[in-house]
Every structure is written in structure tokens, then in C-alpha cells.
Amino acid sequence: MRVAGFTFIKNAILYDYPIYESISSILPLCDELVVAVGKSDDATLDLIKSINSPKIQIIETIWDESQREGGRVLALETDKAFQAISDQADWCFYIQGDEVIHENDYDNIRNAMAKYKDDPKIDGLLFEYCHLYGSYDYMATSSGWYKNEIRIVKNIKRIYSFRDAQGFRKDNNKKLCVAKTGATVYHYGWVKPPSKMQAKQKSFQKLWHDDQWVSTHVADSEEFDYSGIDVLEPFNGTHPLVMQERIASKNWKFDRDISQNRKTVKETVKKWFRQYLGLDFTYKNYILKK
Numbered sequence: 001m002r003v004a005g006f007t008f009i010k011n012a013i014l015y016d017y018p019i020y021e022s023i024s025s026i027l028p029l030c031d032e033l034v035v036a037v038g039k040s041d042d043a044t045l046d047l048i049k050s051i052n053s054p055k056i057q058i059i060e061t062i063w064d065e066s067q068r069e070g071g072r073v074l075a076l077e078t079d080k081a082f083q084a085i086s087d088q089a090d091w092c093f094y095i096q097g098d099e100v101i102h103e104n105d106y107d108n109i110r111n112a113m114a115k116y117k118d119d120p121k122i123d124g125l126l127f128e129y130c131h132l133y134g135s136y137d138y139m140a141t142s143s144g145w146y147k148n149e150i151r152i153v154k155n156i157k158r159i160y161s162f163r164d165a166q167g168f169r170k171d172n173n174k175k176l177c178v179a180k181t182g183a184t185v186y187h188y189g190w191v192k193p194p195s196k197m198q199a200k201q202k203s204f205q206k207l208w209h210d211d212q213w214v215s216t217h218v219a220d221s222e223e224f225d226y227s228g229i230d231v232l233e234p235f236n237g238t239h240p241l242v243m244q245e246r247i248a249s250k251n252w253k254f255d256r257d258i259s260q261n262r263k264t265v266k267e268t269v270k271k272w273f274r275q276y277l278g279l280d281f282t283y284k285n286y287i288l289k290k
Helices: 019-029 044-049 069-083 103-116 194-207 211-217 241-248 265-277
Strands: 003-009 032-038 056-061 091-094 099-101 124-133 135-140 148-154 159-162 167-170 177-190 232-234
Touching: 003 019, 003 069, 019 032, 019 044, 019 099, 019 103, 019 241, 032 044, 032 069, 044 056, 056 069, 069 091, 069 159, 069 194, 099 103, 103 124, 103 148, 103 177, 148 167, 148 177, 194 211
Parallel strands: 003 032, 003 091, 032 056, 124 177
Antiparallel strands: 091 148, 099 177, 124 135, 124 148, 135 232, 159 167
16 A cells, blocks of 8 residues: 655745644655645745655645635645656545644554555545644634544545645545544644734735735734634643644743633534534535445
8 A cells, every 4th residue: 555645835934834744744654745835935945855755755836826716726736736646656645734643643544544445435534623723722613613624535636626725526526435534633723923823814815815805804913813713622632743842842822711712602502413413514525434
């Protein structure tokens, strides 16, 4: 069984993406790994080269920033990396620049890939998500945060990145049929120094909206206000080992009194249906088979 990793990145240093840790976290599971590095305003290319693994293939790209609607450019960059994977790979492991895999899940991931490698009914593998927010000690848990997503797909080039690269589709918009891995993606996209987070918001929102929308909806501030979140819970788990150095160097303070959580009536009703009736109305960009 041959596994290829793939990802894309741009301005990782400028906006404090843990891309080094992201790649390092899946590298032990991969035989090859394609990184599409967009032309950056910082030393992102040198950072990727510093990983210094013979498994890594770097392709340099230029983002088409005219593709602003719905974050389409992110899917296009994902597809560039996916299409560069060799034909020899059986599975393709996707990781975004703010996502990290825990070493405790390696066995679950390997076992799922081995189990479904030759199953024609399975297109991909599903991961649970842990969305860290504000600091490494809290996680966002309201229904607005996606609970699961596809991060491993078979090496079938009819598969493509969907919308803003959150998930995948195939054959002209068909959902992929997937099985669970029992593994978790740790999402650190909302854990940055407030100044870095605000800079990212100003830049990143331009991939979804026009300049007028950005000037109206993104605060003209030097630091991001993390207090606007609705529901947080303490994170009581362990972080991946590759994140330990980054976590130890954290230089900002964020505390949350979870008694201040603002649960809407809609959120309360959804939780009741899930807890007592087993009904989950969460949007699913996949068809769960096993």
C-alpha cells in the first residue's frame, strides 16, 4: 500500500500557519508528499525546504486571486497538488496548513487505509474534528463548526476539491462514499497571536468577498477580538507532539469564562434532537457507508 500526502500553502510565516507541523504530522504515514507552495511575501518556500525529507516534492504555484467567490482559489491550489501525485499511490492524504494529526491516531489511520484499500464502494476516509479557538486550551463546539470531513481519498483523478477546499467531490458534483477512520484532525486555524489573526482575516476574507464587503465586515483593528465566539469548552485532551514547541512559545493570553457561552434557542433544540432522538441535521459533504 502506497500513500501520498498533499497540501498547499502561501504566506505561512506572515500569517502564522503551523504548516511545518502539519506536514511533519502526516509524513510518517506517507511514501511521498506534494506541497504546492504559492508565491509568497515571506520565506514560506524556504520553510518547506527546511523540512528536508526525500519524500517531499515541492511545486511552485501562483494563486489566481481573481477567483474570489467562495474561496475557489483554495480548491484550485488543492487540485494542483492532488494532480501532481504519482500514479503509484493508492491513497492520498490531504492536510491543510492549519491542521495537524495526532501520533496516537496513526494505527487507526493505517488500519482504515488497509481495510478499505480494495473496497470499490469506498472513495475516501472520514476524520472527526477538534477546532481549537483563541488558545490551545479551548475548543469551539457549536453546530456551526463542521464535525467531520474527508481527509484521505483514493488516487482517482476524477475526485476534486470542493468549493473552498473543505472537502471533496467526484464525477461532476457527486458526494464521495466514505468510511470512518476513528481519527481526529486538530484544527489550529483560530489559534494565533491576535495581531497575526487580524492580519489573516484582512487578507483571507478577500478570497471570499469583494473589497467593499471586507472593509465593512472586517474590523479596522490591529488585533483580532476573540471574545465574539458563541460557545467554547475547555480542551482537556493532549496535543500532537509536533505542536509542543509551538505551544510552549505561545506569547499571548486568552481566557474564557464558559458560563458566558451564548447558546441560541436553535442551538439548544439541535443539541436536544442529537442527544435524545439521535437526529443530526448537520450538513454532510459525503455519504457515510461504513
